[in-house]
Every structure is written in C-alpha cells, then in structure tokens.
Amino acid sequence: MTKQMHLTAFMRPVSLHTGAWRYPGAYADANFNFGHLKSFIRTLEAAKFDAFFMADHLAVLNMPVEALKRSHTVTSFEPFTLLSALAAVTERIGLAATASTTFEEPYHVARRFASLDHISNGRAAWNIVTTANPDAALNFGLDDHVEHGERYRRAREFVDVVTGLWDSFADDAFIRDQESGIFFDPARMHVLDHEGPSYKVRGPLNIARPVQGHPVIVQAGQSEPGRQLAAETAELVFCSPRDLESAKALYADIKTRMAAFGRARSALKILPAAFIVLGEMVEDAKRKRATLDSLVHYDSAIASLSIALGHDASTFDPDAPLPEIPDTNASKTGREQVLKLAQEEGLTVRQLAQRYGGYSGLAFVGTAESVADEMQLWLEQEASDGFTVVFPFLPQGLEDVTRDLVPELQRRGLFRRDYEGTTLRDHLGLARPANAFFSA
Amino acid sequence: MTKQMHLTAFMRPVSLHTGAWRYPGAYADANFNFGHLKSFIRTLEAAKFDAFFMADHLAVLNMPVEALKRSHTVTSFEPFTLLSALAAVTERIGLAATASTTFEEPYHVARRFASLDHISNGRAAWNIVTTANPDAALNFGLDDHVEHGERYRRAREFVDVVTGLWDSFADDAFIRDQESGIFFDPARMHVLDHEGPSYKVRGPLNIARPVQGHPVIVQAGQSEPGRQLAAETAELVFCSPRDLESAKALYADIKTRMAAFGRARSALKILPAAFIVLGEMVEDAKRKRATLDSLVHYDSAIASLSIALGHDASTFDPDAPLPEIPDTNASKTGREQVLKLAQEEGLTVRQLAQRYGGYSGLAFVGTAESVADEMQLWLEQEASDGFTVVFPFLPQGLEDVTRDLVPELQRRGLFRRDYEGTTLRDHLGLARPANAFFSA
Numbered sequence: 001m002t003k004q005m006h007l008t009a010f011m012r013p014v015s016l017h018t019g020a021w022r023y024p025g026a027y028a029d030a031n032f033n034f035g036h037l038k039s040f041i042r043t044l045e046a047a048k049f050d051a052f053f054m055a056d057h058l059a060v061l062n063m064p065v066e067a068l069k070r071s072h073t074v075t076s077f078e079p080f081t082l083l084s085a086l087a088a089v090t091e092r093i094g095l096a097a098t099a100s101t102t103f104e105e106p107y108h109v110a111r112r113f114a115s116l117d118h119i120s121n122g123r124a125a126w127n128i129v130t131t132a133n134p135d136a137a138l139n140f141g142l143d144d145h146v147e148h149g150e151r152y153r154r155a156r157e158f159v160d161v162v163t164g165l166w167d168s169f170a171d172d173a174f175i176r177d178q179e180s181g182i183f184f185d186p187a188r189m190h191v192l193d194h195e196g197p198s199y200k201v202r203g204p205l206n207i208a209r210p211v212q213g214h215p216v217i218v219q220a221g222q223s224e225p226g227r228q229l230a231a232e233t234a235e236l237v238f239c240s241p242r243d244l245e246s247a248k249a250l251y252a253d254i255k256t257r258m259a260a261f262g263r264a265r266s267a268l269k270i271l272p273a274a275f276i277v278l279g280e281m282v283e284d285a286k287r288k289r290a291t292l293d294s295l296v297h298y299d300s301a302i303a304s305l306s307i308a309l310g311h312d313a314s315t316f317d318p319d320a321p322l323p324e325i326p327d328t329n330a331s332k333t334g335r336e337q338v339l340k341l342a343q344e345e346g347l348t349v350r351q352l353a354q355r356y357g358g359y360s361g362l363a364f365v366g367t368a369e370s371v372a373d374e375m376q377l378w379l380e381q382e383a384s385d386g387f388t389v390v391f392p393f394l395p396q397g398l399e400d401v402t403r404d405l406v407p408e409l410q411r412r413g414l415f416r417r418d419y420e421g422t423t424l425r426d427h428l429g430l431a432r433p434a435n436a437f438f439s440a
Numbered sequence: 441m442t443k444q445m446h447l448t449a450f451m452r453p454v455s456l457h458t459g460a461w462r463y464p465g466a467y468a469d470a471n472f473n474f475g476h477l478k479s480f481i482r483t484l485e486a487a488k489f490d491a492f493f494m495a496d497h498l499a500v501l502n503m504p505v506e507a508l509k510r511s512h513t514v515t516s517f518e519p520f521t522l523l524s525a526l527a528a529v530t531e532r533i534g535l536a537a538t539a540s541t542t543f544e545e546p547y548h549v550a551r552r553f554a555s556l557d558h559i560s561n562g563r564a565a566w567n568i569v570t571t572a573n574p575d576a577a578l579n580f581g582l583d584d585h586v587e588h589g590e591r592y593r594r595a596r597e598f599v600d601v602v603t604g605l606w607d608s609f610a611d612d613a614f615i616r617d618q619e620s621g622i623f624f625d626p627a628r629m630h631v632l633d634h635e636g637p638s639y640k641v642r643g644p645l646n647i648a649r650p651v652q653g654h655p656v657i658v659q660a661g662q663s664e665p666g667r668q669l670a671a672e673t674a675e676l677v678f679c680s681p682r683d684l685e686s687a688k689a690l691y692a693d694i695k696t697r698m699a700a701f702g703r704a705r706s707a708l709k710i711l712p713a714a715f716i717v718l719g720e721m722v723e724d725a726k727r728k729r730a731t732l733d734s735l736v737h738y739d740s741a742i743a744s745l746s747i748a749l750g751h752d753a754s755t756f757d758p759d760a761p762l763p764e765i766p767d768t769n770a771s772k773t774g775r776e777q778v779l780k781l782a783q784e785e786g787l788t789v790r791q792l793a794q795r796y797g798g799y800s801g802l803a804f805v806g807t808a809e810s811v812a813d814e815m816q817l818w819l820e821q822e823a824s825d826g827f828t829v830v831f832p833f834l835p836q837g838l839e840d841v842t843r844d845l846v847p848e849l850q851r852r853g854l855f856r857r858d859y860e861g862t863t864l865r866d867h868l869g870l871a872r873p874a875n876a877f878f879s880a
Contacts, residue, residue, distance in 0.1 A: 021616070021623065028616040028623075032648065034559050038528075058547065060629075060646045069626045075614065075648040078555035084524035085559045088478075103545070107498065107579040115518035119474050119525045138642040139547040174515065176461070176468040181737050183461065183468075186509045189500075202578040206500045208472065208515040297621050 002413045005379055006269050006386030006428060007406075008096065008236075009044050011037070012054040012082075013073040014394050017275070017359040019295030021072040023393035030394040032075050034085065040398055041086050044093060047402035048416050050427045051094030051125060052086065053218075053238065053388060054079040058103055059135035067300035080112050087120035094424030096125035096218055096236075101155040103131055103140050106201055109158075110165035113215045114207045122211035122423030125236065126162075127218035128229070130155045152225035154198045159217070159233050161201050163436070164192045166214050168204035170438035190437040212425050213433040222250065230268070231257035235430050237270045238388050240361050242337070247272055247362075247383035269385040269428055274375070275363040277392045278400040282366045289365050292392055293354040301357030305349070308334045308356050318350040359390070368404040376414060442853045445819055446709055446826030446868060447846075448536065448676075449484050451477070452494040452522075453513040454834050457715070457799040459735030461512040463833035470834040472515050474525065480838055481526050484533060487842035488856050490867045491534030491565060492526065493658075493678065493828060494519040498543055498576035507740035520552050527560035534864030536565035536658055536676075541598040542591055543571055543580050546641055549598075550605035553655045554647045562651035562863030565676065566602075567658040568669070570595045592665035594638045599657070599673050601641050603876070604632045606654050608644035610878035630877040652865050653872040662690065670708070671697030675870050677710045678828050680801050682777070687712055687802075687823035709825040709868055714815075715803040717832045718840040722806045729805050732832055733794040741797030745789070748774045748796050758790040799830065808844040816854060 010016065013031045021028045030036050041052050056079050061071070068074065079097035087095055095116065099109045109126070117124035130151035137145045146154070173188035192203030219226065219234035230237050231254050241247035255265045277292075279285030298318065306313045311325050322342045325335065342352055364371040378384045391397040409415035416427075425432055434440070450456065453471045461468045470476050481492050496519050501511070508514065519537035527535055535556065539549045549566070557564035570591040577585045586594070613628035632643030659666065659674035670677050671694050681687035695705045717732075719725030738758065746753045751765050762782045765775065782792055804811040818824045831837040849855035856867075865872055874880070 022618045022621055026618075028618050029614075032558075057646060060644050065626050070621050070623055072616075072623050074624060074646065075609070076646060077559065078551045078647070080520055081524040081552055081555040081559055084521040085528040088525040088528035104548075105543070105580055108544075111518045112521055115521040118472075119517065119521055135642075140545055141640040169515070174469075176512075178462045178466075178468050181462055181510050181735065183510055183512050184514060186505050200581040202575075204500050206497060206514065206516060207518070295621065 003379055004416065004429075005375065005409060005414045006050045006271060007415065008051040008053045008094070008271055008386075008388045009049055009398075010055065010273060010388050010390045011040065011052050012056060012076060012079070014040070015392060015397070016361075016390050017292060017392055018071060018300070019292050019358050020393045022295040023292055023396075025396060026393040027395065028072070031072050032077065034077075036394070037077075037082065038086065038089055040394065041090055041093060043398060043402050045090050047406045048419060049093055050386070051096050051424060052083070053096040053127070054083060054098055055127070056098035056100075056129070057133065057136070058100060058131060059133060059139050061133070062135045064300070064303065066297070067303070070297050070300060080116065084116055084119055087116065087123065092123070092419045092422065094123045094125055094216070094427060095120055096127050096216070098127040098129050100129050100131040100136075101158040102146055102151055103136060106158050106161035106199055107165065107205070110162040110205050111207055113162075114166060114205060114210045117210035117212055117215045118208065122425070124210070124212070125216035125218050125424055127220060127238065128155060128159065128234070129220060148223070149225060152229055156229060156233070157196045157198050160196070161192070161194050161199050163214055164194060165201070165203050165205040166210055167435045167437050168192065169209050170435060171209055171440065174208060188438060209435065212423050213435070216424050216428065216430060227254055227257060230254055231263070232261045235268055236428065237268060238273065239270065240273045241383070242362060244378060244381065244383050247378065248381060251383055267430065271386045271388045272378075272384050273361055273390050274387040275359050275361060275390040275392060276371060276401055276405065277363065277365045277397065278368055278371060278404055280367065282370055285365045285367065289363070289392065290351070293351065293358045296354040296357040298350065298353065301350075301353035304356035305338070305353040308338050308360070310335060313349065313353065316349045318353070319348050322349055322352060359392075361390075368408040371405055372408040372412060372414075375409065376412065379414065443819055444856065444869075445815065445849060445854045446490045446711060447855065448491040448493045448534070448711055448826075448828045449489055449838075450495065450713060450828050450830045451480065451492050452496060452516060452519065454480070455832060455837070456830050457732060457832055458511065458740070459732050459798050460833045462735040463732055463836075465836055466833040467835065468512070471512050472517065474517075476834070477517075477522065478526065478529055480834065481530055481533060483838060483842050485530050487846045488859055489533055490826070491536045491864060492523070493536040493567070494523060494538055495567070496538035496540075496569070497573060498540060498571060499573060499579050500575070501573070502575045504740070504743065506737070507743065510737050510740060520556065524556055524559055527556065527563065532563070532859045532862065534563045534565055534656070534867060535560055536567050536656070538567040538569055540569050540571040540576075541595040542586055543576060546598050546601040546639055547605065547645070550602040550645050551647055553602075554606060554645060554650045557650035557652055557655045558648065562865070564650070564652070565656035565658050565864055567660060567678065568595060568599065568674075569660060588663070589665060592669055596669060596673070597636045597638050600636070601632070601634050601639050603654055604634060605641070605643050605645040606650055607875045607877050608632065609649050610875060611649055611880065614648060628878060649875065652863050653875070656864050656868065656870060667694055667697060670694055671703070672701045675708055676868065677708060678713065679710065680713045681823070682802060684818060684821065684823050687818065688821060691823055707870065711826045711828045712824050713801055713830050714827040715799050715801060715830040715832060716811060716841055716845065717803065717805045717837065718808055718811060718844055720807065722810055725805045725807065729803070729832065730791070733791065733798045736794040736797040738790065738793065741790075741793035744796040745778070745793040748778050748800070750774060753789065753793065756789045758793070759788050762789055762792060801830075808848040811845055812848040812852060812854075815849065816852065819854065
C-alpha cells in the first residue's frame with residue numbers, strides 16, 4: 001500500500017495569516033465564534049482529517065498597537081473548553097490541545113487530557129510547549145522568563161509525571177460489581193510518588209486511565225533540545241520548515257535520533273505546517289493569495305519585512321522593487337530568503353512586506369492537482385508524513401481544501417476515504433502504550 | 441408574585457450517597473459515563489433547573505482502603521472538560537464549575553471561565569474553593585497545606601485578579617471592521633497590572649469580556665472567613681445546614697453581612713444542599729432510603745458512626761439499639777445529633793452507621809406534596825432561596841424529582857415553568873456587573 005498521508009488542521013488561530021479575517025466573504029469572527037468553529041470541525045471530520053490542532057498563547061501578544069488592533073487573534077477560546085465542547089458534537093476527528101509545561105501543574109494537565117480523552121472516546125492529543133513568550137511570564141507572577149535549556153529539562157520531567165499519572169489505574173481496575181459492592185480493585189491502583197528536581201507529585205490521578213492509554217504526545221520545538229525531546233517522547237511533530245530540503249534534513253534528523261531511545265521511526269509522525277491556497281487555475285490561486293496579502297496593513301507589514309531583512313525598510317519606495325541593501329552580518333539567511341522571493345515572484349517592496357506581515361512560511365498555492373503533486377513529493381521524499389494545514393481564510397479556504405484537494409489525495413491512494421478506527425491513535429497508526437505499572 | 445425558588449443539581453459526584461451506584465436499577469457508572477451525564481443534564485434542563493453544579497477534588501480522597509474500593513467517586517471527569525462538553529449539548533441550563541484558589545493560577549481560572557461563558561452563551565458560574573484537603577497539596581508539590589486564614593486572604597485577592605481580568609476589554613471593544621481593518625479598539629482594552637501580597641498578574645486576558653460580564657460567583661464556605669468572603673463576593677451560596685433553624689441563622693447571618701459591603705440582599709442566593717427521596721406514599725420514600733442505606737458496607741459505615749459519636753462503635757451489637765455511651769467532652773453536638781436521629785427514626789446501630797456512612801445531611805424524604813411543603817416552608821421562613829438538590833441514585837432519583845416534584849412546585853407558583861432569559865444571571869435574577877474600567 002502507498003504510504004499514507006496524515007492531515008491535521010491548524011485551528012488556533014483559524015488562520016495564521018493576519019489578513020484572513022478581512023478576505024472578501026470571510027467570517028470576521030471565525031476565530032471566536034463557536035457556531036463557526038463547530039461547522040469547521042464537522043467539515044474537517046467529513047473530509048476524514050486526523051485532527052483539529054489548537055496552538056495557544058497565555059497572553060495578549062506583545063506587538064505595536066498599530067499591528068495589535070488589526071489582529072484577529074487577540075480574543076480566542078481556551079483550548080480545553082473549546083475542544084471539549086467540540087468533542088461533544090463530533091465522533092471521530094482527533095482533538096489536539098496545547099498545554100504549557102512552564103505555566104501549568106502536571107496534575108492538572110494529566111487530569112484534563114485524561115478527561116478530554118474519555119469524553120471524546122479516545123481522541124485527545126497533548127501539544128507540549130515550554131512557552132517562550134515573556135509576556136506570558138508576566139501573567140503568572142514571573143518577571144524573568146525561565147531559561148531555554150532549563151525549560152526543556154523541566155518539560156522532560158513534566159512529561160514523566162503526566163504519563164506516570166495517566167497510568168495510575170490498570171485498564172481493568174474498575175469492576176463496578178453492584179452485588180459485592182466493590183467499585184474498583186485497589187491492587188490495580190498505583191501511587192506515583194514522584195520526587196524529581198522540579199516536581200514532587202504523589203498521585204494517584206483521580207480519573208481512570210485514558211481510553212488511548214496515553215493521549216497522543218505532540219511536540220513543536222525545532223531547537224536542539226526540542227528535537228531531542230521530540231525524538232524521545234513525541235508521537236506527532238508539528239514543524240515549520242521553509243522548503244523541501246530543510247524539511248528532509250529535519251525529518252531525517254528527528255527520525256534518526258529516535259533510535260537512541262529504542263523507538264521505531266514509525267512511532268512518530270512529522271507534519272510540517274503548510275499554508276494551502278487553491279484555485280481552479282494556478283493563476284487563480286496566486287491571485288487569491290495576492291488579494292489576501294494586500295489586506296495586511298502596510299505599517300505592520302513593513303515592520304515584519306524590516307525584521308526579515310535586518311534593515312529598516314520603511315524608507316524604501318513601497319511600489320518599487322527591493323533596492324540594493326548594504327551587506328551586514330545581521331540576519332544573512334533572512335535577507336537571502338527575501339531576495340530569493342523578490343526575484344522568483346517579482347514582488348514590490350509593498351508586496352514583499354505584506355507577504356512577511358501575512359504568512360511567510362511554507363505555502364502550496366495552485367490547483368488541487370498541482371498542490372497534491374507537491375504534497376505527494378514531500379511524502380515520497382521523506383520530508384514529511386503529512387501536513388498541518390493552515391487555511392488562508394475561513395470558511396472558503398477550508399472548504400476549498402476539503403472539497404477539492406482531499407478527494408484528489410484520495411484518488412491517488414494517499415489519504416483515507418474513511419476512518420478505519422475510532423481513536424486518534426488508530427488514525428495515526430500509533431500503538432496504545434502499555435501501562436508502566438501494570439501488565440494488561 | 442410569590443418568592444421564586446432556585447434549583448441547582450449537585451452533580452459531582454452524581455450522588456453524594458456512597459451506596460448510590462448499587463441501588464437496584466441505578467447506573468453503576470453514572471458518575472463517569474458521558475452519555476449518562478448528557479441525558480441527566482438534558483432532563484434537568486427540560487425541568488428548568490437553574491444550574492448543574494460540579495464540586496471537585498484534586499486528589500483521590502484519602503480513606504481506608506475498605507471504604508475506598510467501594511467509592512464510586514474515585515474516577516470523575518474534570519469540571520471544565522465535562523461542563524464544556526455539556527454546554528455544547530444544552531441551551532439554557534447554568535454550568536457551575538469548582539476551581540481552587542490554592543492550586544490554580546488566576547490567569548488560567550479567569551480565562552477558562554470566560555471561555556466556558558462564551559461557549560455556553562452566558563451560562564458559567566465559578567464555585568470558589570480554597571481546598572482544605574491535604575491530599576491535594578501532595579499532588580502539587582506541597583508537604584504542608586496552607587493555613588486556613590491565609591487561604592482565605594489569598595482567595596480574596598485571587599477573586600480581585602480574576603474579576604479584574606474579566607474586565608480586560610470593554611463590551612464593545614471588538615469592532616471587526618473588515619473595510620478599515622480595525623479588529624478592536626485598543627483604547628477599550630485595560631492592562632490590569634495587579635501587584636498584591638500573593639499575586640502579580642499583568643493582563644490583559646486574551647479573551648473578550650464574558651457574556652455575563654462576570655460568570656456567577658459561587659461560594660461554599662460556612663466558616664467565619666467563608667461567610668465573610670461570601671457576603672463580599674458571592675452571588676450563590678451552596679451550604680449544608682442540618683435543619684431549618686440552623687439554616688435560618690446562617691441565611692440571616694450572611695445576608696446581614698452583605699450590607700457592610702453595600703450589597704443588596706437579593707444579590708446573593710442561598711441554596712442549601714437537600715437530599716431528596718420521593719415515593720408515592722411517604723412510607724415508600726422511607727423504604728427507598730432504607731434500601732439505599734442498607735447498601736453501605738458495614739466496615740466503612742461503622743467508621744463514620746464512630747467519628748460522629750466521637751466513640752468507637754465497632755464493638756456495639758449492630759442489630760441492637762444504640763447503647764448508653766459514657767459522656768465525654770469530645771464531639772458533644774455530633775453525639776446529640778446521633779441520639780436524636782436514633783430516637784426519631786428508631787434505628788439500630790447498623791442503620792445509624794449506614795446513615796452516617798451514606799448521606800447524613802439535610803434530607804427531604806416523602807411524597808412530592810410533602811417534600812414541596814417542606815421546601816416551601818424553608819423558602820417562606822427565609823431559610824433559603826431554593827436548594828441544591830442531591831439525588832439519592834441515578835437515573836431514577838433524578839427522574840422522580842423532575843417528573844413529580846418540579847410540577848408540584850410549579851403548580852404552587854414557586855418555580856418557573858420556563859426559562860425567562862438566556863443566561864444563568866437571568867435565571868437567578870442577578871444583575872450583569874458593570875465593567876470596573878469602562879462605562880457601557
């Protein structure tokens with residue numbers, strides 16, 4: 001059988017593009033309207049997506065007020081409340097929530113994911129983040145943010161505590177014998193008694209073992225400690241490689257690191273973020289993207305371009321090509337990427353700025369056939385096991401993907417025509433973990 | 441118009457009675473089966489209950505293993521995940537979740553309740569607990585539990601932070617003007633910058649102001665600092681008075697304390713917990729209760745009776761009346777209550793033990809008419825503004841109340857025949873709080 005592609009939908013915010021809410025016909029409140037989100041997830045489920053993925057922030061993001069007031073992400077639902085509500089109106093699609101190891105307690109995190117997994121009948125996934133945003137720290141009484149390496153050391157211990165708590169009860173602990181009055185077998189309950197450098201947690205967790213054994217573990221870090229944490233613990237990796245070559249390198253690196261932990265390469269799926277814009281002709285798709293980019297306000301756009309260039313771009317003529325920029329050591333890679341993009345697509349300073357201020361990551365822009373070609377290439381070249389789809393605007397950009405692209409992938413035998421199992425682990429082809437303290 | 445009664449359902453655990461899950465015909469997994477809970481809340485909503493109330497524990501409760509293994513509460517859903525899922529399958533009924541001020545962060549709590557309030561379209565309530573259970577502390581890295589007075593001082597500050605964060609945005613802050621590209625008015629956003637003895641939280645909250653302005657504030661403490669916190673901040677009080685006289689005293693005390701904070705008496709509703717068992721005849725109801733009590737295991741029952749008596753009762757003849765007990769200073773009130781109960785109902789040691797091991801709080805046991813009489817008396821005597829109903833077993837005990845008792849209360853004009861508004865504040869007759877930082 002052809003290698004199968006996995007598709008998750010990046011849904012918090014519903015589009016990462018800053019102009020998404022202004023696109024003609026788009027819902028201005030797509031990110032914060034429960035009715036809309038319910039219809040999105042049902043459409044994704046009908047298209048057999050693996051999962052609905054909620055990134056998260058623990059603060060209003062710190063940005064200049066001119067950009068902030070134009071941001072549709074400033075009001076968002078909290079992941080557990082939203083995903084639990086969506087669990088009640090769906091049957092099969094996976095539900096991936098982000099939870100921070102820096103600003104949460106492992107007992108709470110273990111409990112909420114176990115609860116979501118039970119409510120959804122085995123569809124929960126935990127996206128582990130260590131939260132780099134200093135604004136978040138200020139909302140939790142910390143003036144200084146915890147240092148990067150230390151955050152990852154704590155995250156590693158945090159994962160051990162959470163998975164240990166999930167294993168508090170054997171799968172068969174709950175007898176519920178009304179006749180004898182025995183509700184559960186206390187010999188099938190484990191008290192964790194964890195005492196580590198950062199956490200001291202007794203347990204047991206006050207909820208039965210999750211339906212999936214453990215909810216699926218997701219990791220998004222691309223840094224050195226992030227890759228190591230992923231190779232050791234993650235089952236799904238969300239990443240943002242810029243192009244096929246860097247994706248192949250990242251893919252090979254993480255999969256190779258897994259061997260040191262005795263893990264099979266298939267026990268982890270790597271799903272890069274891909275911004276997908278479809279049209280009947282390639283030119284239609286490009287035009288849609290240009291329209292979308294044009295809705296990014298120039299003031300915030302030019303700031304993003306300046307950052308990418310490592311040079312103040314605000315004095316450039318917006319409607320002329322990018323001028324020569326004196327060579328400095330700062331941000332050489334970023335500058336080369338901007339120059340490459342300017343040449344390839346023949347963009348003016350304004351258009352470049354709006355690209356960087358909108359969405360500048362990996363994008364597949366074209367017809368269902370041409371985009372399917374690209375996705376298939378990535379799969380075959382071992383650059384990915386599928387994609388985390390970022391929609392350009394809602395609802396149309398999402399409906400374009402489910403109506404046109406998914407059937408094309410199905411025709412090629414690259415994507416399921418129906419769910420084969422009931423849990424997210426089933427969809428992803430991941431084994432149900434054994435209980436660390438009890439044999440089955 | 442007759443004073444209206446408010447009814448909330450105590451649903452975590454679904455019955456406080458330890459024998460509930462063994463009652464003939466009861467769901468053994470009523471407390472941990474999402475399908476059952478969904479049907480319960482829909483039945484309660486059809487009966488126009490004000491709210492579904494989730495108590496909470498942050499640990500497997502510490503009890504002797506003989507009692508623990510018989511407890512149907514050892515596995516429960518986490519409140520936010522359960523209530524959010526139930527919000528998606530209901531329209532009107534309120535959703536009250538417990539969150540601890542000792543083991544949670546105010547930013548998380550403010551955010552989750554705001555999110556639940558938006559998802560449910562204005563039906564969230566926060567039951568503030570300070571968490572006295574030392575077992576919970578051990579799950580959060582604390583060897584010693586925080587002292588009682590200090591817990592309440594922190595709780596008071598915690599409430600200020602949470603309500604301040606809820607007011608981060610004016611109600612009209614979100615413009616979403618697709619034409620101009622302005623998503624919200626930054627002049628209508630408030631940065632809290634709270635710095636107090638226990639909490640330092642910058643804000644703003646990353647979610648729009650709740651539909652209700654603030655979710656309804658619930659408080660359950662009956663201690664001196666608990667009463668004070670309730671009088672100052674609560675809008676709903678859940679309490680457990682033993683009888684009419686003590687309820688009247690508590691009611692008068694809390695309502696009187698409110699004046700010092702400039703609050704009207706009607707701005708807080710007091711809903712004592714009432715265990716309700718119904719039958720076609722009073723004797724039928726009593727028989728049901730006796731059957732239920734008989735399902736409490738004697739080993740755990742006798743331990744509860746010993747605690748109530750302040751005397752080891754395990755040597756008494758289980759099937760004889762309570763013997764004379766030498767007088768000591770320990771637990772005089774408890775002992776007097778046991779003796780009163782033994783005399784009134786003519787119970788043996790076994791039956792007394794099973795009462796204390798089952799549910800020994802306020803109970804209304806009788807026909808729909810006789811129970812409605814008692815409830816009406818409490819309302820008229822200013823002992824309560826309604827009740828937090830504890831069901832003896834599920835689903836029958838719940839269905840008895842909604843099918844027989846609620847219509848009787850409606851016939852008397854004591855309880856609504858339909859919801860008059862859409863939010864929990866509407867149901868309770870509570871005003872929507874003004875924003876502390878913005879005028880409407």
